[in-house]
Amino acid sequence: MSAEHGPLVRLLRVGRDFDVSRPWLNRVLEGAPRQLLRAVEDVSFEVAKGETLALVGESGCGKSTVARLIVGLYALSRGRVEFDGMDLAAPGTDAPALRRRMQMIFQDPYASLNPRWRVRDIVAEPIRVLGLAATAEAERERVTGLLRQVGLAPEDGEKYPHEFSGGQRQRISIARALSGNPEFLVCDEPTSALDVSVQAQILNLMTDLQERLGLTYLFISHNLAVVSHIADRVGVMYLGRVVELAEAERLFAAPRHPYTRMLMDAIPDLQMTGKARTPVAGEVPNPLAPPSGCAFHPRCPHANDRCRAERPALLGPATGAVACHAVEEKRI
Amino acid sequence: MAAVTGWLRRAWDHDLAWSFRRSPVTILAALLTLACVGGALFAPWIAPHNPFDSATLNLSDGFTPPAWTAQGSGKYLLGTDDQGRDVLSTIMYGARISLGVGLAAVLFSAFLGVSLGLLSGYLGGRLDAFIMRVADIQLSFPAILIALLIDGVARVALPHALHDALAIYVLVLAIGVSGWVQYARTVRGSTLVEKNKEYVQAARVIGRHPLAIMLRHVLPNVMGPVLVIATIHIATAIITEATLSFLGVGVPPTQPSLGTLVRIGNDFLISGEWWITLFPGLALVVLVLSVNLLGDWLRDALNPKLR
Amino acid sequence: MSAPLLEVRDLRVEFPTRRGTLVAVDGVSFAIAPGEVLGVVGESGAGKSLTGMAIIGLLEPPGRIAAGEIRLEGERIDGLPPERMRRIRGRHIGAIFQDPLTSLNPLYTVGDQLVETILTHLDVDKAQARSRALKLLAEVGIPAPEGRIDHYPHQFSGGMRQRVVIALALAAEPRLIIADEPTTALDVSIQAQIIALLKRLARDHGVAVMLITHDMGVIAETADRVAVMYAGRLAELGPVREVIHEPRHPYTAGLMGSIPRIGALQRHARLVQIDGAMPRLNAIPPGCAFNPRCPKRFARCTAERPELLTVGNARASCWLYAAERR
Numbered sequence: 001m002s003a004e005h006g007p008l009v010r011l012l013r014v015g016r017d018f019d020v021s022r023p024w025l026n027r028v029l030e031g032a033p034r035q036l037l038r039a040v041e042d043v044s045f046e047v048a049k050g051e052t053l054a055l056v057g058e059s060g061c062g063k064s065t066v067a068r069l070i071v072g073l074y075a076l077s078r079g080r081v082e083f084d085g086m087d088l089a090a091p092g093t094d095a096p097a098l099r100r101r102m103q104m105i106f107q108d109p110y111a112s113l114n115p116r117w118r119v120r121d122i123v124a125e126p127i128r129v130l131g132l133a134a135t136a137e138a139e140r141e142r143v144t145g146l147l148r149q150v151g152l153a154p155e156d157g158e159k160y161p162h163e164f165s166g167g168q169r170q171r172i173s174i175a176r177a178l179s180g181n182p183e184f185l186v187c188d189e190p191t192s193a194l195d196v197s198v199q200a201q202i203l204n205l206m207t208d209l210q211e212r213l214g215l216t217y218l219f220i221s222h223n224l225a226v227v228s229h230i231a232d233r234v235g236v237m238y239l240g241r242v243v244e245l246a247e248a249e250r251l252f253a254a255p256r257h258p259y260t261r262m263l264m265d266a267i268p269d270l271q272m273t274g275k276a277r278t279p280v281a282g283e284v285p286n287p288l289a290p291p292s293g294c295a296f297h298p299r300c301p302h303a304n305d306r307c308r309a310e311r312p313a314l315l316g317p318a319t320g321a322v323a324c325h326a327v328e329e330k331r332i
Numbered sequence: 333m334a335a336v337t338g339w340l341r342r343a344w345d346h347d348l349a350w351s352f353r354r355s356p357v358t359i360l361a362a363l364l365t366l367a368c369v370g371g372a373l374f375a376p377w378i379a380p381h382n383p384f385d386s387a388t389l390n391l392s393d394g395f396t397p398p399a400w401t402a403q404g405s406g407k408y409l410l411g412t413d414d415q416g417r418d419v420l421s422t423i424m425y426g427a428r429i430s431l432g433v434g435l436a437a438v439l440f441s442a443f444l445g446v447s448l449g450l451l452s453g454y455l456g457g458r459l460d461a462f463i464m465r466v467a468d469i470q471l472s473f474p475a476i477l478i479a480l481l482i483d484g485v486a487r488v489a490l491p492h493a494l495h496d497a498l499a500i501y502v503l504v505l506a507i508g509v510s511g512w513v514q515y516a517r518t519v520r521g522s523t524l525v526e527k528n529k530e531y532v533q534a535a536r537v538i539g540r541h542p543l544a545i546m547l548r549h550v551l552p553n554v555m556g557p558v559l560v561i562a563t564i565h566i567a568t569a570i571i572t573e574a575t576l577s578f579l580g581v582g583v584p585p586t587q588p589s590l591g592t593l594v595r596i597g598n599d600f601l602i603s604g605e606w607w608i609t610l611f612p613g614l615a616l617v618v619l620v621l622s623v624n625l626l627g628d629w630l631r632d633a634l635n636p637k638l639r
Numbered sequence: 640m641s642a643p644l645l646e647v648r649d650l651r652v653e654f655p656t657r658r659g660t661l662v663a664v665d666g667v668s669f670a671i672a673p674g675e676v677l678g679v680v681g682e683s684g685a686g687k688s689l690t691g692m693a694i695i696g697l698l699e700p701p702g703r704i705a706a707g708e709i710r711l712e713g714e715r716i717d718g719l720p721p722e723r724m725r726r727i728r729g730r731h732i733g734a735i736f737q738d739p740l741t742s743l744n745p746l747y748t749v750g751d752q753l754v755e756t757i758l759t760h761l762d763v764d765k766a767q768a769r770s771r772a773l774k775l776l777a778e779v780g781i782p783a784p785e786g787r788i789d790h791y792p793h794q795f796s797g798g799m800r801q802r803v804v805i806a807l808a809l810a811a812e813p814r815l816i817i818a819d820e821p822t823t824a825l826d827v828s829i830q831a832q833i834i835a836l837l838k839r840l841a842r843d844h845g846v847a848v849m850l851i852t853h854d855m856g857v858i859a860e861t862a863d864r865v866a867v868m869y870a871g872r873l874a875e876l877g878p879v880r881e882v883i884h885e886p887r888h889p890y891t892a893g894l895m896g897s898i899p900r901i902g903a904l905q906r907h908a909r910l911v912q913i914d915g916a917m918p919r920l921n922a923i924p925p926g927c928a929f930n931p932r933c934p935k936r937f938a939r940c941t942a943e944r945p946e947l948l949t950v951g952n953a954r955a956s957c958w959l960y961a962a963e964r965r
Contacts, residue, residue, distance in 0.1 A: 058826035071537050096539060104537045112530035116552040126538045165916050166683075173534075180538065195682035195853060195917075200897030200910040207909065222827060225899040229910065252901050266831035268856025270900055272880060283798050283829060350657065 006085050007046035008184055008216050009070065009102075015078035016040040016065055020288070037287055039065045041240040043079070046318060049183075052210065052217040054231035054248075056224055056263070060287055061237040063220045067188045070218065071104050083184070100130055103177040107189035109169035113161040119172055120157030123147065126180035146175040151205060167198035174205065184216045191226060203230060224263055228252055233319070236260045239287055239295040246320040256322045258300045258332070294325065302326040351633040361625035368619045372427035379424045380409070383417035384586075390416045395600075398607050411607040414600065419607060422593055423615045429589035430616070433503055434570040440508030441569075442562050445515025450554070452516065453523025454546050464520070467513045475510040475568075476575060482506035483581050496584040503582055507572050514561055522554035556634055563627035567620040574616055590616045642713070643670035644847050645694070645815055650707035650717075652689050652698065652871075654920075661920040663689050663702070665871040668947070673814065676841055676848040678862030678879065680855060682894075684917055686871040687851045691817045693717070694849070695732050696724040711815070730760040733808035733846075737820035739800035742807075743792040749776075749803050750788035753810055760811035775806040778843075780836060798829035805836065809844060816841075819851045834860050855898055859883055867891050870918055870928040872944075877953025887955040889933045927958070935959060 018037040021027060027034070040062040047053045055063040068074045070081055072088070072095075081088050083098045103126070106112040113122055123143050126132075133139035144154040150171040161169055170190060177185055187206070191199040207230060209215060221227050227234055227248070234251045236244040236259065244257040255261045262281075282299040285291055293310050297303040306325050314323040326332045352358055371378070382388055393416040397404045404411060410419040452463040470478065486502040487495060526532060527550065535545045574591030576582035583589045588596070590612050597609025652664035664686040671677045681687045692698050694709055696716070709717040716727055728734070736742050744752060753772035757763065763771070769788075776784035779802040792800055801821065808816050818837065822830040838861050841848050850862055858865050858879060865882050867875040867890065875888040886892040896911025915932045918924060924931055930940040937958070945956040 058828060068533075073533055073536060099537075099539060102537075104534065106530040106534065108530055112534055114531040114535075114549055114553070117549075125535070125540075129538055129540060167916060176534065196855070197682060197894055197897045197913045198916065200899075200912040201914075203899070204909045204912055223899075224827075225901050228901045229899045229908075262828060264901070266828045267901070268831070268834070268854070268860045270856050270859050270883065270898065272859050272883065283796050284826065 008049045008084060009047040009218070010082040011046075011066070011070070011079065012044050012082070013079040014040060014043045014066065014069060014076060014081060016062075016069055016074055017077045035288055038240055038290075039287070040069065043237075043240075043242055044314070045235055045242065045245055047184075047216055047218055049216055050210075050214055051232045052219055052230055054219040054221060054227040054234045055237055056221055056227055056234060057237035058222055058263075058284060060239070060284055062240040063237050064188055066237075067104070067186045067218065067220050071102055071186055072099055100180060101182055102184040102186065103180055103182040104186045104188065105170075105173050105177050105190045107192055109166040109173065109193055112173050113169055115161055117160075118157065119147075119159055119161065119164075122161070122172060123157070123175045123179050126176065130180050132179075132181065142179065143175075146179050149178070149209070150175045151201075165198075166194050167201060170194060170198075170202055171205070174202075174209070178209070178213070182215075184218070186218045186220070188220045189222070190219075192221065192223065199226070206230065224252075224267055236263070239284065239290055241295070241323065242314055243296070243323045244321065245314065245316075245318065246322075250320055256320075256327050256332075257324050258302055258326070259296050262299070294323075300326075302332050304331075348633050352629065355629060357625060358629040361622040361629070364618055364622035365626060368427060368615070368622070369431060371424045372431050375421075375424040375428055379418075379421040380407075381418040381421045383422045383425060392416070395605055397605075398611075410611050411605075413596065413608045414605075419611050422588065423590065423612055426588055426590045426593050426612060427615060427619065429500075429583055429587055430570050430573060430591070430619070433500060433507070433573045433583070433589065434566050436504045437507035437511070437569040437573070438562050438565050440504060441511040441565065442515055442558060444508065445512035446519050446551075446555075446558060448512065449516035449519030450523055450546050450551060453520040454527055454542065454550060460520075463516065467516055470510075470513055475507075475572060478510040479503075479506035479572060479576060480579075480581060482509060483576065496586065499582075499584045500587070503573060503576065506576075507569050510572070511565055511569065514565070515558060518557050518561060519554050522557065523550055526550050526553050560627060560631040560634060563630055564624060567623040567627065570616070570620055570623075590619075644673045644675075644712060645671040645849070646708070646710040647690070647694065648708045648710075650690065650693060650709065651705045652686070652693050652702060653705040654702045656701075659921065662705075662923075663871050663920060664693065666707070667868070667871075667873050668707075669866050669873065669876055671815065671847045671849060674841070674845045674847055675864065676838070676850055676862045678858035678865040679849060679851045679868060680853065680858050680865055681868035682853055682917055684870070684920070685868040687868050688819050690868070691819050691849060691851050695728055695734055695817050696721075697728075697734075726760075729756060729813070730811045731813050731815065733811070733813040733816040735801075735804050735808050735816060735818040735821045737823050739797055739804050739824065740792075742804045743800060745792050748789045748791055749795070753788075753803075753807060756807055756810040772806075772810070775810060776803070778840065779803070779806045779809075780832075781806075798825055798832065801825060801829075801833055802836065805833075805840065809840065809846070812844070813846065815847045815849065817849045817851070820853070821850075822857060823852065823854070830857070837861060855883065855895065867894070870923055871920070872928055873947060873956060874929065875953060875955045876947065877955075881951070881953050887950045887953060887960065888929075888957050889935050889959075890929045891955075893932075927956070 016039050018039055020037045021034045022032055026032065043066060045053065055066060057063050065074065069076055076089060083102065086093050086098060088095050088098060120143050123146055124139055127139055127142055133142055143157055147154055147156055152168065152171055164172065191202050194202060203226065210217060219227065219230055231248045234246060234248050235242050236257060238259050244251065244260050251260065255264050285295070285298065291298050292308060294307045294312050297307040300307065312323045312325045312328065314321050315328060316322060393412055394414050396408050396412040398411045399406050399409045408418045412418055448463050452460040483502055483506050490498060532545060532549055535549050573582055573589060574594065577589050577591030578595045580595065583592060585592065593612035594609050594616065597612060600608050648668045650664055650667045651662065654661040654663055667690060669677065679687045679690065693704050698704065704717050708715055711731060716724065750769065750772055753775065754765065754768045757768040757771055773784050773788060776788060781787055781799060781802055795803060821837070822833050825833060834857055837848065850858065852858060862879045864877060865879045866873055867882065867888065869890050875882055875886065875891045882891060883895060886895050893911060893913040897913065899910060913932050918928060926941040926943055927945050930936045933940065939958045945958050947954045947956045948960045950960045
């Protein structure tokens with residue numbers, strides 16, 4: 001039973017903790033407490049079919065962890081993930097069948113392909129595991145088709161990953177991700193390790209594929225400019241929480257959360273317009289000891305006492321929500 | 333035919349072959365190893381005599397010194413022992429046992445160590461802790477002691493009649509069990525590194541079973557150092573077997589290895605028949621040294637940082 | 640331009656390998672004026688880092704300078720014996736590398752490393768060195784330096800560590816700093832802080848900077864002039880405004896077009912892409928290295944390697960700008 005008109009993917013108050021305590025003996029001898037790193041806390045959003053939702057943030061904000069929680073590489077500590085209306089963790093659900101409809105593309109083109117496998121085996125793995133090709137001939141045809149689709153030659157199937165450049169390896173990764181006929185692709189910084197001209201090729205390829213195959217993307221990145229090209233909606237994360245979630249056009253034209261504004265201002269000004277920008281202040285705090293109230297308040301030019309005491313909730317519709325007291329109080 | 337010559341040319345051009353060609357020590361070591369292995373393998377056909385066929389033995393020929401001495405004869409190149417057995421032939425047959433036991437023990441050791449290391453590294457948790465503690469405990473005992481222990485237990489456990497027949501298998505087991513730890517530790521370390529790489533995560537997202545991931549994805553990438561360890565371990569295994577045989581708890585006297593020969597010959601050293609113990613000893617040294625040198629070369633040749 | 644601080648002429652860096660010699664930097668020439676910031680931009684494999692390493696004398700063997708000259712304040716510094724190069728390094732040329740984690744020795748406090756550098760190159764006593772170190776730390780923006788000077792590198796965050804590295808580079812008052820991807824490993828908000836810091840310090844201390852990076856945005860914010868490298872050669876060289884807004888070389892034009900910019904294009908529109916990839920060092924085509932990917936190539940491009948031709952204020956190695964096109 002699937003929901004026809006609901007979102008394809010839905011996260012409800014998802015959270016993930018990592019136990020980074022010191023070894024038991026050390027804790028006993030030093031009297032140190034257990035330490036829990038809340039990498040992701042209270043994250044909720046939806047991704048509609050055919051949409052591209054981007055998650056942006058700097059290192060340590062939890063965006064990669066969210067990606068891994070969705071595809072099942074990490075278990076949830078709190079909350080739930082629904083795919084096509086069904087809870088992936090519920091006992092009655094056929095989670096493997098649902099998981100087959102999603103795939104992931106990784107950041108590092110050098111580590112995401114098995115160096116000892118030939119490219120055709122790498123791309124064919126999902127086909128084999130999911131039993132999508134009845135004969136070896138059919139499988140070979142499918143692999144050739146996929147390689148062509150991502151802009152590689154059929155002969156490339158016989159080669160090994162080390163014979164390819166970073167951009168080409170990322171194409172192989174995309175071919176592998178597509179070979180299982182997924183509907184939903186989680187892309188974890190797929191172009192961050194690539195040169196700028198290669199990045200343009202890969203972004204164009206991903207846009208083309210989305211149009212042709214009707215894919216839904218969750219695009220993780222730290223680069224707002226890249227995201228502005230590919231995303232329909234953007235979620236900004238800071239220290240494990242979503243602080244702003246809005247339609248891309250709206251976010252880039254008028255960012256509301258002070259952190260989003262700071263990120264936009266920090267982007268180097270290629271146009272050299274010389275426009276005045278608020279200087280960036282401070283650094284991301286230690287996630288093990290987050291500030292009280294709103295986690296951004298030590299760096300925020302608009303922080304007041306309420307910000308220091310009370311954590312703001314994400315308020316607003318899915319097309320324009322912000323977690324900020326100053327915005328709520330209409331101070332900015 | 334063209335495909336074969338093509339393959340040969342690519343093999344010749346390969347980095348490993350080039351590194352091999354550049355090192356005269358390695359070439360010499362390889363030739364010596366080849367000679368020892370060849371001599372051992374083809375002993376039944378190329379040994380001048382069969383030292384274990386009592387019909388061909390001539391007791392009066394006993395204690396003949398090597399051919400180049402005054403009392404020596406061309407019939408027995410390296411002389412004979414107390415029973416009239418040709419020393420050269422006994423070395424060749426003995427090398428068979430030594431090499432056979434050594435190789436079998438290393439294969440067993442590698443299989444055991446790699447499996448445990450892979451499971452330990454990939455699955456982690458309590459299994460990992462348990463296996464590593466066992467490894468640590470075992471490392472606090474000398475390998476010889478472990479082998480002696482297993483051998484001793486086997487002697488007690490097995491009926492006396494089967495002792496000789498099973499001695500070789502027990503020996504392989506003993507040496508094998510005494511050596512698995514180094515494989516396990518290395519493979520576990522490499523597995524921990526590979527486990528976090530994104531191609532393993534990709535396989536998990538595709539939905540592959542952990543065992544399939546371990547065997548098909550991780551194993552090929554962690555086997556490199558295993559080859560090097562195994563080559564050097566062959567030398568150690570041969571020495572361990574020789575030691576055990578020298579102590580009298582290794583191979584049965586009906587199938588003497590190089591170590592047994594050294595022991596037997598030792599009794600005659602005082603009375604002046606030096607060749608009976610010296611030549612088997614030399615053969616052992618040459619074999620172990622050349623295998624060790626080959627192992628050294630392989631380790632350096634496969635180390636990407638040194639290239 | 641007054642007498643240049645650094646002059647590089649026809650620099651050629653080679654790597655002899657088992658399968659032949661690879662030319663990683665091929666005939667690169669440029670100059671840096673005192674107090675100027677020259678950006679050297681290019682994609683991975685273009686040879687920009689190697690150029691920087693060659694200048695500072697840190698090329699790893701078997702890499703070597705095969706031809707060309709490097710002059711610092713008129714004196715040749717390529718091919719100097721290691722001892723002399725060591726004294727020039729640090730005192731006259733400072734360096735900032737990409738990874739702040741490995742640029743600092745984890746076993747010594749930040750203060751020890753700063754003081755050691757100062758004492759090695761300047762004629763001061765320990766107390767003076769320490770007070771200089773404190774001043775430097777304050778200048779690079781480390782809050783409460785007296786409390787932090789005796790901390791170890793791991794006690795600083797990534798951005799703070801990079802500030803310490805900058806302080807270290809400035810410690811001996813060099814005239815030139817070579818910064819190789821100083822902000823690549825940092826978050827974008829920290830990146831902005833470090834770029835601003837570098838700019839301010841360069842101006843305050845009158846230090847010239849050779850800023851090597853793949854990020855055009857960083858160049859736009861920091862550099863006065865920019866050199867674009869491709870496959871070990873110089874594609875374009877000129878004032879930063881001109882190169883960015885009016886790129887002459889087709890590669891530079893393609894590069895600028897492929898950079899995503901907020902608000903520049905409609906969403907889901909295609910970015911300009913240059914098909915193909917930068918050639919590997921052992922497969923550089925004859926003539927212009929960029930010609931197989933160039934939308935504007937013609938006959939001369941595949942036959943002759945272009946020289947650096949003057950086009951207005953800038954220079955580009957492209958036959959499009961030759962007086963006679965042939």
